[in-house]
Amino acid sequence: MGCLPSKTYILYPASQTITLELCTFCILIFMHALRKVIFAGFLVSLVLSCAYTWHAEPRTIEGREVCDPMGPFPQMIKIPVFTKAWQIMYSCDRYPQEPTAIAMSMFYMEWSRTFGDPTGRVWRALNKLMVDYDPRPKGGSAYDIAGQYRSEASYGGLALTPSYIWVKPYDDYILCESSLVHELVHISIWAIKGTDGDPDHIGSKFSGWTVDHSALVQRVNDTLCSLGI
Numbered sequence: 295m296g297c298l299p300s301k302t303y304i305l306y307p308a309s310q311t312i313t314l315e316l317c318t319f320c321i322l323i324f325m326h327a328l329r330k331v332i333f334a335g336f337l338v339s340l341v342l343s344c345a346y347t348w349h350a351e352p353r354t355i356e357g358r359e360v361c362d363p364m365g366p367f368p369q370m371i372k373i374p375v376f377t378k379a380w381q382i383m384y385s386c387d388r389y390p391q392e393p394t395a396i397a398m399s400m401f402y403m404e405w406s407r408t409f410g411d412p413t414g415r416v417w418r419a420l421n422k423l424m425v426d427y428d429p430r431p432k433g434g435s436a437y438d439i440a441g442q443y444r445s446e447a448s449y450g451g452l453a454l455t456p457s458y459i460w461v462k463p464y465d466d467y468i469l470c471e472s473s474l475v476h477e478l479v480h481i482s483i484w485a486i487k488g489t490d491g492d493p494d495h496i497g498s499k500f501s502g503w504t505v506d507h508s509a510l511v512q513r514v515n516d517t518l519c520s521l522g523i
């Protein structure tokens with residue numbers, strides 16, 4: 295297919311008109327196709343430029359602190375996301391700071407959705423928390439989750455002050471199976487009440503903890519377990 299007006303121009307003027315019209319039609323088709331090609335090229339270049347030039351540049355994030363397996367223990371490592379939260383580690387395996395931060399974030403998300411945090415007390419308490427993963431066993435008198443007093447109990451964790459919790463680490467358990475989320479509820483209640491973290495849970499001696507708090511612990515831990523945390 296081609297446009298050759300020079301051969302028909304002298305002998306067949308009528309045909310020349312048709313030929314010119316055909317040529318115009320050819321040009322229009324060519325221009326239309328060219329526009330498509332240019333547009334397609336523009337899209338491809340846009341996608342390629344996006345793919346090759348956009349990437350995260352965490353310039354504002356300070357050098358990440360990591361546990362040193364060859365260093366002396368215990369080590370105090372910053373918990374990311376939370377401004378002044380730290381954890382004390384006795385081995386680099388139990389438990390790294392990233393899962394701790396994810397667990398705390400999940401907890402706060404669920405707490406806000408369930409109870410709200412209008413004054414920001416819970417958020418502030420989480421942001422200045424110290425999490426101690428000391429593997430040495432601890433025990434003594436305590437209230438169980440139902441509010442029953444036990445004179446001899448083996449602790450899985452403790453909320454020792456409004457900003458210090460001890461969470462017993464387990465070699466075979468991941469974080470969702472530890473007491474971390476449970477202790478975060480104590481810390482949150484403590485932040486709201488100001489006097490205590492309700493040590494007897496759903497018992498009647500102290501106020502704060504309800505069945506809704508127990509259900510929240512279950513929900514958050516289920517979510518963490520499903521993520522392998």
Ligand SMILES: [Zn+2]
Binds near residue numbers: 480493495
């Ligand atoms: Zn408790």
